[in-house]
Amino acid sequence: MTEHIEKPIDHESPEVHEREHHIVSPKIYVMILLVLLVGTAITVWASYVDLGEWHVAPGLNVFWNPVVALAIACTKATFVVLFFMHVKYGTKLTKLTIGAGVFTFLILVGMTMADYFSRAWGRW
Amino acid sequence: MNFLSKEKGLLSWLLTGDHKRIAILYLVSITFFFFIGGALAGLIRLELLTPQSDLMATDTYNKVFTMHGIIMIFFFLVPSVPATLGNFFIPMMIGAKDLALPKINLLSWYLYMVAGTLGLYTMMTGGVDTGWTFTTPLSTHYVNTNVLTTGIAVFIAGFSSIFTGLNFIVTIHKMRAPGMTWFRLPLFVWSNYAASILMVLGTPVLAIAIVLVALERTIGIGVFDPTKGGDPLLFQHLFWFYSHPAVYIMILPGMGVISETVSTFSRKRVFGYTAVAFSSVAIAVFGFFVWAHHMFIMGISNYSTLIFSLLTMLVAVPSAIKIFNWSFTLYKGSITFETPMMYTFGFMGLFTIGGLTGVFLGTSGTDIHLTETYFIVAHFHFVMVGGMLMAFLAGVHYWWPKMTGRMYPEKISQLAALVTFIGFNFTFFPQFVLGTLGMPRRYASYPPEFQILNVFSTAGATILGLGYLLPILYLTWSLKYGEIAGNNPWQATGLEWQTQSPPLTENFPEIPIMDHEAYDYDWLDGQKEKEVASVG
Amino acid sequence: MSDSQVQVIAQPAEAHVHEHPPYQRHHFETYAQQNDATNFAMWLFLLTEIMFFGGLFTAYLIYRNWFYAAFVAGSHQLSIPLGGVNTLLLIVSSFTMAMGVWCAEMRKKGALVLCLSLTLLLGLGFLGIKTIEYGEKIEKHHVPGFHYSLQSFLDPSSDEAAKAAGDKPLPLDMARHTEVYFSLYFAMTGMHALHMIIGVSILAFMIVRAQAGAYTTGHVTYVENFGLYWHFVDIVWIFLFPLLYLISRH
């Protein structure tokens, strides 16, 4: 009792053919490799330099070293994701998937940390 | 010729890639585990018949309720609807030949069986008595039972569940038939999709929490150990980050079943289709923001309590939306009262109670008094047994003709539905009162003044047990003696009903084309007229 | 909602049947659909991996804030040269893996085998260095648990690494918390190493298959998806390296 095949079909809805196969040239790979190597060098170098701290409030200081280290790590990761993992040429769905993962990860870390930080509230 | 008769022999089942056969494998295995978990529940209720712990020693009782919890949650509730009915019908509903990754699907079942076997092995070799929540430092340093094997079993079961969820998401995104747009999907697909997101994103956090517990027990690392500076509460953060969404993993697919049955048996499109679809997604998304409401009295910061309590209120709303939409689906319908519909009514009543009592616990003030008592037990069972299990049975009866090609016997199954409903209320309603009175959960013995209500509860459990035995008997009977069902005994609109029963191995003779909305009964009538015309 | 969409007439389904490439599974309509689906599935799997490591990162961040001094002293026990070389190995292996995918796409069999072999070697190199590092920890009794020793932290002058970093002795209560640092160190690098071992095993299997020409016939999905996994493992290390090795070296 299925439909007759002459019926019009709607090619828009299923997400087939959506992803165009994009081949990244090795030149880009080499460039990314260089970026990653430089990033590693910078992050090691930066760890030996005291970048100081920022006094947000008494007892709450932000040290710049870990912030810089994480920023470099995020940049490196972004390059790997975008080029080695072809996300720059990927579908919206792939980007959304990564976004969902990062978002949930941030929820886990953020809301747990929020609990730990606010436990001391009202006690200083 | 159908998927059952195509190939014969045990190997053709054990090596199958057919989602329908895997669904049947799952159905058989989860039924087996359900009855083991049910037997353990029976032991619990028997023990609680008297205030003293006279049937079992307290440590035996602790093992029994722990195994009851672990088996029911990880080996029954989590895989129940998705791995059986979802596995069977999602590809059919979206007009696909199979799930996107048939081998992964089979792997998921094998992982489930390995985990289940390990769980049973644990039970046979001394059991485990941490409670299904594995609370540290109890589970890491203070019990001498088989925490490790249980942990591994839960870990593996988690991966089984991840693979099922992953498969569903890919299938729903990539395998839909031509014309099957997102808003033409049956609501069962939507709710399984939402549950799958939770499985994929939540389960790994449980996995890592369990790994850390196992490492702490074996080599003595100190992530959760207060004597080494670790915070035992962190385990609960990680544990509940999965285990709260897990209750939505359990209930969402059940809600999907109800959307299908309520529409079919009132012969009417689900009222507010988009609202119901989006409420599933809303539950999935908000489900991740509320985990710490299990920890209000455990020393999280008061401000966290405030945030998590507020977000809990928000997650309650989509469930209310669903209930009202289902009720209004009946409005101006043409309602019949076959067994699936009776279970559906049971679901709506019991889930409403279960959901509303959840608000008592999400409200931080009343949570202080009610948490960790039988109120929690009752609430949880109203949602999981009254909600999920009713929906599961509704689904099994509803799709039984499609799965087996035969009808179940109507009268006796209606009786079973009624017995289940009555038995359920007798079992679990007294527990709300017990909880309000302050009777703590997980007690092998209790003060004598709680006995009357406990006797009620145990008596109800006997009726409930009977209610669950009946379907096993008559459904098995119907495999051979049931009436031949025909392709579409309920005159339902889903694509799964437009093919033969039991279906072909690749579901449809040719890939169907979806040219109408979901639950379009006018289209169905049109089809019938066409058929009559062509015959005439 | 579909009314406005462009609709075209379908071809009879049978017409496609004989055009299927041999590696297309029966339940997919087109190879593009199969490729898309498996690629998406791999991404979803990586999503679970993010959350898997997410739990560990959460624990790390909390304890690092609590026991900062212990984390500093603990991290001084790790060797930056070894960790740095490992980072380089992994980054280069990611590069060779990416090249491997390119070779598969270009249908260059020999180059593909070379790339995969290089990746395998680099991965094994990483694991080898990791083993050396673990061995050092075992020797110094820095493995958390029953034989854990506080010697290096209570009396840094007795310890080469601590002396080199100019550590001051930690008070006993803080020194004890170095065990939490090493718990996390072993949990995080251990989980990462486990992923590496799985990856290396799959690589070995893939090299054999690649030599038989399995990936150079236009069916690159397998290589591509494995590449995603490998890059993900690399990314985890990109975060682990600064978080575990590079805490306050100045």
Place this chain on the structure above:
Amino acid sequence: MSHISQVLWQFLVKWLTSFALYPPEASKIAPQMDALYFFMVLVSLIGLTIVILLVTSFSILYSKKRHPVAVQIEGSTLLEATWTIIPLGLFLIMFVWGALIYFRVYTPPANAMNIYVVGKQWMWKAEHAGGQHEINSLHVPTGQAVQLTLISQDVFHSFSIPAFRVKREAIPGRYTTVWFEATTPGTYHLFCTQYCGTEHSHMIGDVVVMTPEDYKKWLASSTSGASLAQNGERLFASLSCAACHNTRPDARGPNLVNVYGTKLALSNGGSVLADDAYLREAILNPSQHLTQGYAPIMPTYQGQVSEEGVIALVEYIKNLNSDYRVQQTTNTTELLPESVGAPQRTVPAGQKPAGQGMVKQ
């Protein structure tokens, strides 16, 4: 629900209680909690009734016999909005109401009488400031705010008094607090509600609420000879704390007199309120809680002093006023009969008896 008449309220609660369907109200917070509880029960009943009415009436009106052909209806935005906004509004009312009660239960008033409770597998040990110990029972007076400072020696436990509507987990490694003010004398259940191992269900006891006069008598009759603070003083001496924490100008540790309740500047630049939790932490993890201007030389007492010992020390430091000798304890003193104050026992110099509270090694 404060507008409900007193009579009706009394009737509802008393009636339910007498049928053993509802726990007695024996604390000041209980009626407040019950008001919210009954409000929620009412809302739930109304909600449930609406659903049941809708389902049954539609089932009757639109059964296939009466209504053979269904009328297809797409939905209604207005109705969707209605059943989104009304439940949300009700839930938000419950949230605000509940949060108010939650903060009340977990924010003890300043004048509360403190009782320490140590949970261990499988018993509750309560320690009164006057030195009275009790196992699996808790005696409290009516009309006096009582604060419990809870800690667990091993796993999570939960201190639950249903008649007071309060409950708090006892956590290993950290103090938690809860308070109540008992109103009705009587004996009530005390449960451990967090699953804590084999004998979990035997970790139960009684909360005995007494009139202030009876309570005074009970205190006098069950005294152990030395107050908690005196035990602490003994421990303080045997651990040689005074070698550093003294009033001399060149003291190596901060002076502890009057330190309780003050705001301390820490060496890491922050400041902290010197409360029970802080004192405990400073004894066990001193280097993380260093007072500004002092070197991190204090050894940790983790593993050397039991939780009871820490409690005694905390209580001693708490009461370390400049006129400590005159006023031995704070809140319970006025309740204590004058005769009870036991003479100070001094510890001979150079001798370290394994005093009460030391971990036996």
